[in-house]
Amino acid sequence: MIKARSVLWFRRDLRIHDNAALDWACENSAAVIPVYIHSPEEERPWAPGAASRWWLHHSLALLQNKLADKGLTLHFYSGNSEELIPKIIAESKAGSLVYNRLYEPHMQDRDSRIEKKIEDEIEVVSFDSGLFFPPGTVLNNQQLPYRVYTPFYRKIRPLLSVSQSQQYSQPSSGCSKVPESISLSSGLPLKSLALLDEHSWHEKLASHWLPGEDRACELLDEFTDSAVEHYEIERDIPAVDSTSRLSPYLHFGEITPQQIYFAFWPLLEGERGAGASRSAEVFLKQLIWREFAHNVLWHFPETSTKPMNPRYKKKFWRSNKSAFIAWSKGETGIPIIDAGMKQLWETGWMHNRVRMIVSSFLTKNLGINWLDGASWFWDTLVDADLANNSMGWQWVAGCGVDAAPYYRVFNPITQTRRFDSKFSYIDTWVPGHAVSDYPHPIVDLASSRDEAIQRYKHYISS
Ligand SMILES: Cc1cc2nc3c(=O)[nH]c(=O)nc-3n(C[C@H](O)[C@H](O)[C@H](O)COP(=O)(O)OP(=O)(O)OC[C@H]3O[C@@H](n4cnc5c(N)ncnc54)[C@H](O)[C@@H]3O)c2cc1C
Numbered sequence: 001m002i003k004a005r006s007v008l009w010f011r012r013d014l015r016i017h018d019n020a021a022l023d024w025a026c027e028n029s030a031a032v033i034p035v036y037i038h039s040p041e042e043e044r045p046w047a048p049g050a051a052s053r054w055w056l057h058h059s060l061a062l063l064q065n066k067l068a069d070k071g072l073t074l075h076f077y078s079g080n081s082e083e084l085i086p087k088i089i090a091e092s093k094a095g096s097l098v099y100n101r102l103y104e105p106h107m108q109d110r111d112s113r114i115e116k117k118i119e120d121e122i123e124v125v126s127f128d129s130g131l132f133f134p135p136g137t138v139l140n141n142q143q144l145p146y147r148v149y150t151p152f153y154r155k156i157r158p159l160l161s162v163s164q165s166q167q168y169s170q171p172s173s174g175c176s177k178v179p180e181s182i183s184l185s186s187g188l189p190l191k192s193l194a195l196l197d198e199h200s201w202h203e204k205l206a207s208h209w210l211p212g213e214d215r216a217c218e219l220l221d222e223f224t225d226s227a228v229e230h231y232e233i234e235r236d237i238p239a240v241d242s243t244s245r246l247s248p249y250l251h252f253g254e255i256t257p258q259q260i261y262f263a264f265w266p267l268l269e270g271e272r273g274a275g276a277s278r279s280a281e282v283f284l285k286q287l288i289w290r291e292f293a294h295n296v297l298w299h300f301p302e303t304s305t306k307p308m309n310p311r312y313k314k315k316f317w318r319s320n321k322s323a324f325i326a327w328s329k330g331e332t333g334i335p336i337i338d339a340g341m342k343q344l345w346e347t348g349w350m351h352n353r354v355r356m357i358v359s360s361f362l363t364k365n366l367g368i369n370w371l372d373g374a375s376w377f378w379d380t381l382v383d384a385d386l387a388n389n390s391m392g393w394q395w396v397a398g399c400g401v402d403a404a405p406y407y408r409v410f411n412p413i414t415q416t417r418r419f420d421s422k423f424s425y426i427d428t429w430v431p432g433h434a435v436s437d438y439p440h441p442i443v444d445l446a447s448s449r450d451e452a453i454q455r456y457k458h459y460i461s462s
Pocket residue numbers: 235243244245246247248250251283286287288289290291293350351352353355356359377381383384385386388389390392393396
């Protein structure tokens with residue numbers, strides 16, 4: 001059989017290893033034409049923020065080099081994918097389009113439109129990717145989506161057992177058989193995608209992160225070799241570097257949950273003792289939160305812009321511009337909040353415990369709409385992820401799935417005592433917090449908490 005040429009469309013699967021679309025293209029094509037299309041208009045209102053674009057730029061540069069080592073040229077485009085894909089197929093004379101699926105509802109709609117447009121002319125091959133199971137496939141006994149995490153976890157956890165499912169073998173090492181490479185004249189240089197802001201604020205991110213799948217694999221190795229042992233106990237302590245920091249790598253598909261599970265398997269089996277096994281299990285629970293978030297967004301696509309619970313519509317929230325600015329700049333006068341917001345601004349990341357404290361303060365003590373906070377995170381986080389961010393914010397604000405009860409208002413002072421008792425985290429990000437002229441808190445914590453609870457009570461009973 002004569003093999004056709006394949007256009008291999010990279011999206012958020014910026015890796016060589018464990019990449020089903022790449023493997024298929026290499027195995028089944030006479031020539032492979034890898035492409036990446038920057039199409040922020042198609043992602044609105046959640047077009048990639050500034051920190052994400054910084055990551056994307058570097059990740060694409062590294063992927064380009066990796067593909068070049070295999071003799072393949074990554075082509076860059078900017079614009080409307082629905083128009084560009086047919087043009088690229090025509091120019092390259094390809095007989096197939098291959099890609100790994102995305103699950104955000106508007107991305108799936110776009111992909112189906114493209115598929116419909118071209119499926120009579122060429123073969124379209126797509127693969128599940130980026131999650132343990134495609135969203136929508138893990139349902140409760142009534143065949144309905146889960147709205148609460150724990151039963152979702154109980155259902156999915158046994159399905160992950162290697163001995164039962166046999167589906168996680170050693171992930172593929174990436175395109176062993178290299179077909180012919182083709183270069184298209186229409187491709188642009190990476191720089192012309194203009195992913196990097198002209199303002200050089202993003203330069204500081206490079207001192208905290210190295211994007212790309214090689215670094216993802218190194219981090220996974222470091223984490224499984226040592227840090228994981230303390231994860232169960234230390235994962236809530238923001239001053240200690242005990243979480244994996246794999247979130248941006250997972251978001252951009254530089255590493256897959258399957259690769260992580262495979263690396264964790266010996267730990268889960270107890271090879272390094274009961275402590276490490278428990279810690280690995282706790283870590284797996286976090287990955288399953290990610291899986292849950294993606295399922296929630298898939299079943300309830302409106303939750304990226306609307307509260308899951310319709311009671312909390314716009315008029316529930318208050319407008320307070322100056323308080324929002326103080327929060328975003330880390331100038332609230334509450335050291336743990338200011339430390340978190342400064343960590344975010346400096347590094348593009350914030351510890352999960354502190355994400356919960358700062359989001360509770362914004363939505364409950366200040367009464368500001370969770371969407372304003374989610375938008376700020378979206379622009380500043382290197383791991384900004386629509387499913388995780390929407391669920392995280394709605395969970396804390398009390399208006400989402402499996403939401404924290406309305407009366408749970410994280411008290412920043414108590415949280416500091418519990419999770420940063422020696423002020424090590426705060427000292428790092430706001431070294432001046434102990435001085436007498438440190439600004440006073442912008443709100444009184446006790447009275448703003450009481451007001452918040454009254455407001456929530458009123459809305460729930462009305
Ligand atoms: C208000 C708020 C907003 C958030 N926004 C995002 C976001 O935009 N992108 C994002 O990836 N995470 C988000 N999270 C979840 C969590 O804070 C981060 O995933 C975590 O801090 C990333 O650090 P890590 O990789 O070291 O985590 P680890 O503790 O090492 O966890 C491993 C992986 O599990 C997943 N995970 C961990 N906790 C959660 C969680 N609560 N929900 C969903 N997945 C989880 C992540 O993919 C993470 O990389 C948010 C949480 C809150 C409270």
